[in-house]
Amino acid sequence: MSTDLPQLFRQPALPSHVSICEVSPRDGLQAESTTLPVPVRLELIHRLTEAGLTSIEAGSFVSPRAVPQMADTRSVLDGLDLDSAATYPVLVPNRRGLDDAIAAGAVDVSVFLSVTESFSQANLGDSLQATTERGLEVARAATTAGLRVRGYLSMVFGDPWEGAVDPQDVASAARRLVDAGCTTVSLGDTIGTATPGHVTAVLDSLVSAGIPIDSVALHTHNTYGQALANVYSALQAGVRQFDASAGGIGGCPFARTASGNLATEDLLWMLDGLGISTGVDIEAVAATSQWLSDQLGTPLPSATPSAVLSR
Amino acid sequence: MSTDLPQLFRQPALPSHVSICEVSPRDGLQAESTTLPVPVRLELIHRLTEAGLTSIEAGSFVSPRAVPQMADTRSVLDGLDLDSAATYPVLVPNRRGLDDAIAAGAVDVSVFLSVTESFSQANLGDSLQATTERGLEVARAATTAGLRVRGYLSMVFGDPWEGAVDPQDVASAARRLVDAGCTTVSLGDTIGTATPGHVTAVLDSLVSAGIPIDSVALHTHNTYGQALANVYSALQAGVRQFDASAGGIGGCPFARTASGNLATEDLLWMLDGLGISTGVDIEAVAATSQWLSDQLGTPLPSATPSAVLSR
Numbered sequence: 001m002s003t004d005l006p007q008l009f010r011q012p013a014l015p016s017h018v019s020i021c022e023v024s025p026r027d028g029l030q031a032e033s034t035t036l037p038v039p040v041r042l043e044l045i046h047r048l049t050e051a052g053l054t055s056i057e058a059g060s061f062v063s064p065r066a067v068p069q070m071a072d073t074r075s076v077l078d079g080l081d082l083d084s085a086a087t088y089p090v091l092v093p094n095r096r097g098l099d100d101a102i103a104a105g106a107v108d109v110s111v112f113l114s115v116t117e118s119f120s121q122a123n124l125g126d127s128l129q130a131t132t133e134r135g136l137e138v139a140r141a142a143t144t145a146g147l148r149v150r151g152y153l154s155m156v157f158g159d160p161w162e163g164a165v166d167p168q169d170v171a172s173a174a175r176r177l178v179d180a181g182c183t184t185v186s187l188g189d190t191i192g193t194a195t196p197g198h199v200t201a202v203l204d205s206l207v208s209a210g211i212p213i214d215s216v217a218l219h220t221h222n223t224y225g226q227a228l229a230n231v232y233s234a235l236q237a238g239v240r241q242f243d244a245s246a247g248g249i250g251g252c253p254f255a256r257t258a259s260g261n262l263a264t265e266d267l268l269w270m271l272d273g274l275g276i277s278t279g280v281d282i283e284a285v286a287a288t289s290q291w292l293s294d295q296l297g298t299p300l301p302s303a304t305p306s307a308v309l310s311r
Numbered sequence: 312m313s314t315d316l317p318q319l320f321r322q323p324a325l326p327s328h329v330s331i332c333e334v335s336p337r338d339g340l341q342a343e344s345t346t347l348p349v350p351v352r353l354e355l356i357h358r359l360t361e362a363g364l365t366s367i368e369a370g371s372f373v374s375p376r377a378v379p380q381m382a383d384t385r386s387v388l389d390g391l392d393l394d395s396a397a398t399y400p401v402l403v404p405n406r407r408g409l410d411d412a413i414a415a416g417a418v419d420v421s422v423f424l425s426v427t428e429s430f431s432q433a434n435l436g437d438s439l440q441a442t443t444e445r446g447l448e449v450a451r452a453a454t455t456a457g458l459r460v461r462g463y464l465s466m467v468f469g470d471p472w473e474g475a476v477d478p479q480d481v482a483s484a485a486r487r488l489v490d491a492g493c494t495t496v497s498l499g500d501t502i503g504t505a506t507p508g509h510v511t512a513v514l515d516s517l518v519s520a521g522i523p524i525d526s527v528a529l530h531t532h533n534t535y536g537q538a539l540a541n542v543y544s545a546l547q548a549g550v551r552q553f554d555a556s557a558g559g560i561g562g563c564p565f566a567r568t569a570s571g572n573l574a575t576e577d578l579l580w581m582l583d584g585l586g587i588s589t590g591v592d593i594e595a596v597a598a599t600s601q602w603l604s605d606q607l608g609t610p611l612p613s614a615t616p617s618a619v620l621s622r
């Protein structure tokens with residue numbers, strides 16, 4: 001196939017640049033049954049950096065009994081240049097995780113909040129009020145320690161147990177993360193049920209609550225095939241930060257029906273076609289995804305890497 | 312999972328109703344290596360009709376040597392109620408196919424035009440000028456015979472050999488189909504390379520050429536994961552007719568890199584969430600897709616049917 005596809009057709013109202021947070025080394029790998037050793041996880045991160053990605057989740061400081069795939073994240077950080085232009089956020093679920101991350105030299109950390117009682121109980125092991133207080137305390141402590149903090153909200157667009165989630169509750173939680181010092185709030189469609197009008201409604205709630213759209217990121221899953229349409233809707237609302245995973249690897253292992261993150265290649269194909277710059281080379285990401293698929297011994301959720309590489 | 316997902320969030324600027332043309336029994340099955348016998352193809356069409364679909368591609372009057380999967384389309388039509396409210400278009404590639412379709416009692420037919428020289432040569436076996444003249448002649452003859460005619464344009468957003476396609480060429484071809492009596496022109500992204508700004512640009516060209524947006528349908532493929540984002544873009548431009556295939560079955564067997572139609576379930580999930588009525592029951596379609604997967608002995612391209620049925 002001709003390599004000049006996709007054809008470039010700009011939409012003047014859309015942003016000219018978008019930042020991608022690559023989540024495959026953390027959100028992706030933690031959902032895989034195979035645990036990759038540190039050197040392979042490091043090679044993955046190095047390949048993604050070479051492809052032009054400048055924000056790459058490097059791991060998490062959680063119990064290796066709970067999430068063995070993320071064991072030895074400290075050794076992963078040891079192998080990265082944490083003073084480079086690229087950022088390598090690590091997830092810290094609690095104060096102990098934050099202390100470990102600081103001891104390992106982390107510059108960027110992420111904290112998680114649930115927006116529903118059920119997910120808080122099921123995933124974070126305590127009441128919504130208790131897990132929210134703990135998460136905010138960690139965010140404040142990290143900010144005070146001079147780290148950059150990314151806040152994640154889970155189940156923003158629906159919960160497998162409770163169903164509907166009020167956009168006002170999302171805005172309140174986002175407000176608290178910003179007040180605790182988070183520079184970015186990533187809205188997670190953990191079970192992939194959102195549709196484009198829902199995305200717009202939630203973003204409207206955040207903007208009405210005084211949260212700058214520049215501090216909002218969208219984290220979509222492709223369970224119902226909606227991930228990229230939701231990104232397009234958010235782009236139109238001014239969002240300029242999106243989470244994605246090479247090849248679509250991963251999901252949330254605690255959410256029964258979650259499957260497939262938005263593939264970084266699907267996102268890049270659309271942004272390239274819209275003339276929106278990212279600094280990322282789609283072919284290099286696609287080659288990395290195929291290499292990762294070999295390492296894991298599983299097929300990729302997205303067919304885009306193979307379509308890109310067979311052009 | 313709660314069954315009240317997706318949550319309903321209307322977008323006031325979007326249409327309140329959308330028509331889906333279900334293509335799995337023709338565009339879908341012709342790309343599968345397994346040829347299903349007439350009773351199974353009839354059961355597929357009956358199940359889709361029961362699910363609420365009112366426009367279902369029933370087959371094609373092509374050479375059974377070229378496309379064995381569509382052999383005995385006459386017998387398929389014999390098993391359908393062609394006087395019902397549902398329409399069952401059949402593809403007619405030439406005058407002989409049209410005569411056969413009329414003899415079989417068809418009320419709705421489809422004709423195909425290429426918009427590129429290369430695809431015309433590769434898929435239709437003659438020059439673009441010759442295949443266009445033949446296609447238009449068939450459309451005029453069908454109109455004169457009192458049939459409803461659907462015009463398909465292939466490779467509207469790019470061609471595996473030539474690459475870029477000028478939106479003006481698409482508008483010219485669409486204009487000729489409308490002038491030949493076609494009530495609908497379906498714009499085919501045969502190799503799935505389109506992105507939302509490209510869709511908007513092509514639709515703008517058609518509208519500028521005086522083609523009513525109500526007579527335009529979009530036919531997307533998911534090769535690069537763009538199908539549903541492109542639909543959302545077209546919805547915003549006023550398009551109200553979309554082609555889709557249960558479970559994402561199919562593609563164009565002549566286009567090297569084509570893979571996966573837009574899944575009807577992916578489309579329905581989005582439209583249901585946007586509060587856009589279709590009259591179609593997503594669970595009934597998903598159950599039909601899983602049954603079809605069993606009949607074909609192949610997995611479905613889309614994971615949405617299984618997500619829908621495991622709620």
